[in-house]
Amino acid sequence: MLRIGFALLMLIAATGLASAHPHVFVDAKEEIVFDEQGRMTAIRHIWQFDEAFTAFAIQGLDANGDGKLSDEELQPLAKVNVDSLKDYNYFTLLKVNGKHVPVKFPSEYWLDFHDGRLTLFYTLPLKTPTAPGLTTTLEVFDPEYFVAFNFVKDHTIHLAGAPANCQATYRPPHELDDATMAQLAAIPMDQRDLPPELADAASSLASLITVKCS
Amino acid sequence: MRRLPAALALMAIPGLAFAASSPFGIATPDGSGSVAWAGPFKGFFIWVAAQQAAFYHQLTAALKLLTESGHAALILVAISFAYGVFHAVGPGHGKAVISSYLLASGDTLKRGIAISFASAFVQALTAIVVVSIGTLVLNVTAVTMTRATDALEIASYAMVALCGLWLLWSRLKPVERRTAGAGAPVHVHDAHCIHNLSFSTNGAMSTAAVSSTSFSCDCGHAHTPDPSTLTGPLTFRNALAAILAVGIRPCSGAIIVLVFAISQRLYWAGILSVLMMALGTGVTVAALATMAVKAKDLALRFSAEGSNGRLRILRGLELAASAGILLFGLVMLGGAIAAA
Numbered sequence: 001m002l003r004i005g006f007a008l009l010m011l012i013a014a015t016g017l018a019s020a021h022p023h024v025f026v027d028a029k030e031e032i033v034f035d036e037q038g039r040m041t042a043i044r045h046i047w048q049f050d051e052a053f054t055a056f057a058i059q060g061l062d063a064n065g066d067g068k069l070s071d072e073e074l075q076p077l078a079k080v081n082v083d084s085l086k087d088y089n090y091f092t093l094l095k096v097n098g099k100h101v102p103v104k105f106p107s108e109y110w111l112d113f114h115d116g117r118l119t120l121f122y123t124l125p126l127k128t129p130t131a132p133g134l135t136t137t138l139e140v141f142d143p144e145y146f147v148a149f150n151f152v153k154d155h156t157i158h159l160a161g162a163p164a165n166c167q168a169t170y171r172p173p174h175e176l177d178d179a180t181m182a183q184l185a186a187i188p189m190d191q192r193d194l195p196p197e198l199a200d201a202a203s204s205l206a207s208l209i210t211v212k213c214s
Numbered sequence: 215m216r217r218l219p220a221a222l223a224l225m226a227i228p229g230l231a232f233a234a235s236s237p238f239g240i241a242t243p244d245g246s247g248s249v250a251w252a253g254p255f256k257g258f259f260i261w262v263a264a265q266q267a268a269f270y271h272q273l274t275a276a277l278k279l280l281t282e283s284g285h286a287a288l289i290l291v292a293i294s295f296a297y298g299v300f301h302a303v304g305p306g307h308g309k310a311v312i313s314s315y316l317l318a319s320g321d322t323l324k325r326g327i328a329i330s331f332a333s334a335f336v337q338a339l340t341a342i343v344v345v346s347i348g349t350l351v352l353n354v355t356a357v358t359m360t361r362a363t364d365a366l367e368i369a370s371y372a373m374v375a376l377c378g379l380w381l382l383w384s385r386l387k388p389v390e391r392r393t394a395g396a397g398a399p400v401h402v403h404d405a406h407c408i409h410n411l412s413f414s415t416n417g418a419m420s421t422a423a424v425s426s427t428s429f430s431c432d433c434g435h436a437h438t439p440d441p442s443t444l445t446g447p448l449t450f451r452n453a454l455a456a457i458l459a460v461g462i463r464p465c466s467g468a469i470i471v472l473v474f475a476i477s478q479r480l481y482w483a484g485i486l487s488v489l490m491m492a493l494g495t496g497v498t499v500a501a502l503a504t505m506a507v508k509a510k511d512l513a514l515r516f517s518a519e520g521s522n523g524r525l526r527i528l529r530g531l532e533l534a535a536s537a538g539i540l541l542f543g544l545v546m547l548g549g550a551i552a553a554a
Binding site for chain 1: 235236237238239240241243263266267270271274277278348349353354355356357358359466467469470471473474476477478
């Protein structure tokens with residue numbers, strides 16, 4: 001009898017859960033730094049922000065009003081950025097043989113501004129240097145999708161100082177084609193489970209970087 | 215009513231899913247959580263996210279285009295509106311609060327739609343005021359502006375909780391006191407009043423017509439005071455509180471777009487864009503509010519004919535929605551304070 005009323009309440013609750021709000025668009029390049037023993041020691045992020053977010057980020061930063069942003073003017077913002085990213089685990093997930101490899105607070109970080117866009121450079125040292133395993137994967141992804149990561153084509157991943165037998169590959173997030181999107185859109189709101197083929201299409205939004213040392 | 219606790223728990227989930235400030239320390243996400251990616255509506259929200267991202271890119275592109283040609287204004291208006299529609303499907307923007315409010319208050323659909331648009335426009339105005347003062351008057355940094363919006367967010371959730379508390383209290387109050395509080399019922403016999411009893415086509419008076427006309431007629435002749443006139447000033451103040459509670463929390467998207475427009479020396483275009491976004495947001499919120507009110511009507515229609523059972527369901531729904539608003543406000547407030 002009350003089913004409709006409760007379906008309604010659930011619907012309202014569900015819309016409250018809705019999470020899809022990209023407000024920051026990042027063009028990312030990644031680097032994994034190796035030591036002489038062939039172990040991974042750090043991850044370097046190079047994240048270029050979109051123009052609108054850049055405009056917001058640099059608002060009021062030109063303290064001396066010379067129309068340029070000096071390193072001194074940008075550094076406090078870089079600090080705020082990395083301090084805040086800590087709570088989000090830097091959107092970085094490095095896994096060796098399926099095990100999460102923890103990172104430390106950035107050892108260096110700075111912002112660069114040119115052509116109307118800010119770029120954040122920062123280096124995350126691994127807690128302990130770790131050799132690549134049978135499977136080594138790096139994911140850079142915001143599950144809340146407040147930040148949309150896009151990876152720069154052909155420059156997504158660079159292995160710095162890696163042994164010659166190591167190679168990195170990049171698998172882009174599965175683009176949802178129009179047909180899949182239309183299928184997704186046609187699913188009634190009350191259907192609890194997606195058909196398996198659609199669930200697969202929807203689950204791989206994260207890009208995956210894989211490191212293999214033969 | 216056994217499922218009431220479950221429903222309440224469901225409504226509280228949005229707040230449980232997160233306690234986060236902002237990944238870059240500037241621009242706070244609009245009350246998000248990662249739940250939807252795993253939830254039953256995953257596919258739908260991924261699709262909405264893709265639409266939003268596309269519109270956002272087009273929107274910033276249209277703003278840039280305006281620096282070269284004034285004709286891009288029309289494009290900007292259209293895209294901003296579309297962005298608003300899709301954007302509001304995401305978290306925030308008071309959809310849950312407004313819809314629950316309408317269930318709790320028993321407001322009419324017409325007023326519900328008005329409240330939806332009003333809250334969207336107040337939200338746009340807040341963004342315009344915050345950014346105008348922040349950039350043009352004080353020239354503060356993004357960090358300061360984010361702090362200001364975080365403070366407004368806390369105020370917003372506190373107001374939502376108060377609104378829920380108020381609604382809950384007014385629903386739980388004994389009926390006698392509600393009646394007494396609203397002044398003596400009017401009993402006017404209008405001279406022009408014609409007791410217009412309805413007859414069905416076969417000439418026999420339907421029982422429904424008898425029962426309705428025997429209690430009241432709609433020409434200023436009210437033996438039983440109409441509930442809507444009783445709670446009139448109360449619901450108006452409540453509606454205003456709900457609109458403000460939702461509206462004083464500006465959305466990050468509007469703020470970023472406005473600051474971007476100002477940085478391109480297109481202040482007017484930024485304001486136009488944000489207002490159009492609000493129109494689009496209003497459409498989405500109003501659509502959801504309509505669904506809420508319609509579903510409530512439907513639930514009532516399918517419920518027992520006996521007015522007692524129906525009244526109990528109505529009261530139950532109102533109580534659940536009021537408690538839901540209170541819970542939502544409290545949980546979100548807790549999350550926002552913890553993150554601040």
